[in-house]
Amino acid sequence: MFKLPWDVLSASLPTSADPRLIHGPLKIFLDGADRAAVEISLGKFVLTCAATLMRCCRERSLDPLMLAGRSPSRLGKDLKVRFGAMMAETEEGIQLARKATQMGFPLAFHAIGNQAVNQAVEIVGQVRSMHPTAAPPRIEHALFLEDETLRAIRELGIAVVTQPAFLPQMDPTNVPYLPGFRQMPINTFLASGIRVAGSSDWPVASHDPLLAMHHAVTRTTPGAACPAAE
Structure with missing residues (x-):
């Protein structure tokens, strides 16, 4: 059953003398779906706009502009451009994480875009020394x-749970050009010493583990494009 984080933390939890039995993680949603929270510098935003217009001319279609407009951009006072929607304030996330770790919950964060992932990193940084040792904090x-x-x-010892079955959907018809970004960089995670796990996120994507492994290795889309080769 789905419950809001504060509702979970306000309930009494069963205890066990068996050290093999641990609480599952408290999952905190920071962004989601096609409203993934992404932030880029103003210079990179200009490159993104130029690449989008060039693609419109090359394909003689307005579809790339429609894709870019699906999540309107906003220019901040720090001259960073942001897309998507954040679902929680950082201070509230820290309070949730502090209470959860005090109660023995590992932490899990639903974070797709770099802005949400950076927020998860900031939250973990505030509570890492209190985090249960049975399982690392993780980012989905x-x-x-x-x-x-x-x-x-890597420095905070955060694990990353990837969904390789998403890779065929990460072609230019679904993902705008983002210069300097790595897209589901599984090999880079591993080479950097970051703990990596895989999941399906079914029913959003296929739950076939062999198909997921195939996509993780080939990283190809139906149009044979390769999203940010690893």
Whole structure:
């Protein structure tokens, strides 16, 4: 049954003397679906716009513009452009994480875009020393990342749960050009020493594990494009 995080934390939890039995993670949603929270520099945004217009001319179609407009952009005072929607304030996330770790819950974050992943990293950084040792804190998805975020994930010992069956959907018809970003960088995670797991996210994608492994290795889309080769 789905419950809001504060409802879970306000309930009494069963205890067990068996050390093999641990609480599952408290999952905190930071962004989601096609409203993935992405932030890019103003310079990279200009490159994204130029690439989108070039693709419109090349394909003689307005579809790339419609894709870009699906999640309107906003320019912040820090001159960063943001897309998508964040689902929680950072301070509230820290309070949730602090209470959860005090009660013995491992932490899990639903974070797709780099802005949400950076928020998850910031939250974990505030409570890492209190986190249960039975399971590491983890980020679900982490589809769009920059290198500095990868370093922070490694340094905090955060695990990443990937969904390789998503890769065929990450072609230019679904994902706009994002310069300097890594898209589901499974090999980079492994090479960096980051713990990686796989899941299906069914029914959003196929639950066939062999198909997921195939996509993780080939990283091809139906149009034979390769989203950010690894």
